[in-house]
Amino acid sequence: MATTPRRRAPTPAPASPWAGSEERQRQRQAKRNAVLTTAAQLFNERGFHATSLDDIAARLHVTKPTLYYYVKNKDEILLACVSKGLDMTLAGIEASRAAGGNVVDQLRACMQVYADIVMQPFGMCLIRVGDEEVPEPARSELRRLKSEIDLAFRRLVAQGVQEGSLNPCDPKMTAFVIAGALSWIGRWYQPEGAYSSAEIATQCINTLLAGVVRQPG
């Protein structure tokens, strides 16, 4: 008996061994990120000037020419690392403020964000690298972004002084003290040290807050 041939479902195209353009873009970004993170770690360990592209390539088990597919040169890498540290900080501060709560809660949350970030490779890079090491015009842009961190702390302190939850003070100087003590963590923090990053953040923040939060009575 003759059967009517069934209409076949269209055969799916064989999976291509080449990634699609979106996936390729994603992989490329992940690899660039790996280059930047490794570079930041090396800059923090040895200093920017003592680190070569060869060092970065060696730690990633690739050749220097491979690196050039993801980054332009050492200056561009440094700028990208410091920018990432800044972006993370500003985004974290923005999120802490957006989460609301009273001024002291917001200040504590912003301090927590900043302390966490300076103990990570990009944040450590941000505070270890002097602005003067970054060539213009990137230097001015970095200074502008860094001053936004200071301004965020300054605004919170001013708000707290005004509402009476913080001790009377010059918000600019107090913001410098807060940001300075937290930044300095990135200079001495050793991941394999005796204190965890969480312990360090908590203790430093408590000591600083004890000096600025107004005690009732």
Added chain:
Amino acid sequence: MATTPRRRAPTPAPASPWAGSEERQRQRQAKRNAVLTTAAQLFNERGFHATSLDDIAARLHVTKPTLYYYVKNKDEILLACVSKGLDMTLAGIEASRAAGGNVVDQLRACMQVYADIVMQPFGMCLIRVGDEEVPEPARSELRRLKSEIDLAFRRLVAQGVQEGSLNPCDPKMTAFVIAGALSWIGRWYQPEGAYSSAEIATQCINTLLAGVVRQPG
């Protein structure tokens, strides 16, 4: 009438236009100091790596060969600048402690010494230059001396906690907060800025002490 010839006082030797060896040594030291101070200022303004011996010579209105009479090379200059900053700090801390007084007075005096020094060229150099930029074996020696500053603060804090004049805390972390906030002044201080160095020191120290000194009652 014949007079007996008077015994003449011995004629003093004519003043030599060449300085004596002691004076020569003094002049040489003063000139080496000028080289180091100028170098420290340039390192602080432009960064160590971006500063050349030619830049230093130009600011002193001398030629580069003249510099080599006083210093060996840029690495030696950096080491000398950082060492001077360290020596000044350790001597100042020692003097503050030797002056006696209660723990809070001593702590305040040490903080004042350190704040003053990080706003001067050698002290600023000390805190701006990462240890990793100084070649071994000098690097290990500098780290040892830097940790003495930390230890001095730590000992005072521990003493204050023990006698009850400071809030209970981990002296190591509190010393890091104090030294960190004060060190950071050397990163943002501008001599021509809106605040005098004395105002900055006083405000930062008061904010920090408010967080550590135990309030009565």
